Amino acid sequence: MTDLTPVFDDLRDESEELDRLVGELSEDTWALATPAAGWSVAHQIAHLTWTDRSALLAVTDLEAFAGEVEKALAAPDRFVDEGAEAGAGLPPARLLAEWRAGRDALHKALCAAPTGVRFPWYGPPMSAASMATARLMETWAHGQDIADTLHVMRPPTDRLRHVARIGVRARDFAFGVRGLAPPEEEFRVELTSPPSGPSSGELWTYGPEDAAQRVTGPALDFCLLVTRRAHRTDLAVRAHGPDADRWLDIAQAFAGPPGTGREPKGATTA
Known part of the structure; x- marks a missing residue:
């Protein structure tokens, strides 16, 4: 049997590294615009919180997750932004607490998931390891948006x-x-x-x-x-x-539409 602990622990470590970056930010800094159009630092963390919750439902409550999929199908162009917007409206301390609690609950659920079981998602079903890998990718990517906003260089890791x-x-x-x-x-x-x-x-x-x-x-x-x-x-x-x-x-590693991506460094807009 393959030991799945490394990817679960790597997801936890990636989240904790991002937590150290945002945990002591002022309220004004949470409101700063990031390179993702229309998204502040708070939107980035709110999106991770929302997606962690969806992943937790996919692993632990199939009926509730099916309801989330219905919402996505009803508003395919808006449901991601709406989820981020709702969380971004919370006071930063509360948003931070919800993100921490949600990712801890997801970590425990993924570690407890039976080997070989595949869970529903907005795309193809995923194993617990694949779910953790996807969450790590998103955490790293949205953390990069925040790091770029704060002009922080994050040392790359083997994660x-x-x-x-x-x-x-x-x-x-x-x-x-x-x-x-x-x-x-x-x-x-x-x-x-x-x-x-x-x-x-x-x-x-x-x-x-x-x-x-x-x-x-x-x-x-x-x-x-x-x-x-x-x-x-x-x-x-x-x-x-x-x-x-x-x-x-x-190239893109994430599901959904590709978006506009980033402009080359030094590019100007008309």
Whole structure:
């Protein structure tokens, strides 16, 4: 049996790192606008709180989660923003407390989930490990929005391995969500692990070694790319092959519409 503890613990650690970043912020700072249009720091944490609650329902209360899916289907273009807006309206101390309680409850539920069981989601059903991986990816990505807002540099960790894996596995989804046919052949993806982690300098690899097309670069840059937290031109991720090159323009690790992404550094708007 595979030991699922690492991904559950990594999700907890990623959340705690973000908690240390926002836990002592002033109320004025919670209201600062982040790079996500229309979202403040409070919206970012509110979104994580809302999504953690949805994940908890998916694992523990199928009927209640089905009700959440109905709400999403009734307002597919608004339900995510509405969930964030509702939480962002709370006093920061209360929002912080709800986020902490919710993620703790989700951690316990995921650890207690039976092996092999798949839980419903807004997309395909997921195992407990996949659920934890998706939550870690979102926590890291929204934490990046907050860090960018506060002009804080976060040292990359080996937890990025989970984000990178989702980004690779979501390749075909990125094409499909834009109405494009995915490439028939797999790519080789080779990423250099963060220099500050235990696996410093290690190569994280995905796909066949003899693949005709490949993607290479630092793991951090790849994760920023697939979460659409930085523009491709500002990153040291390289494509070798026309389909791989196209993928880097559209890659995304998250479900739902791609959004506008980030502008290149130094870009100006008319």
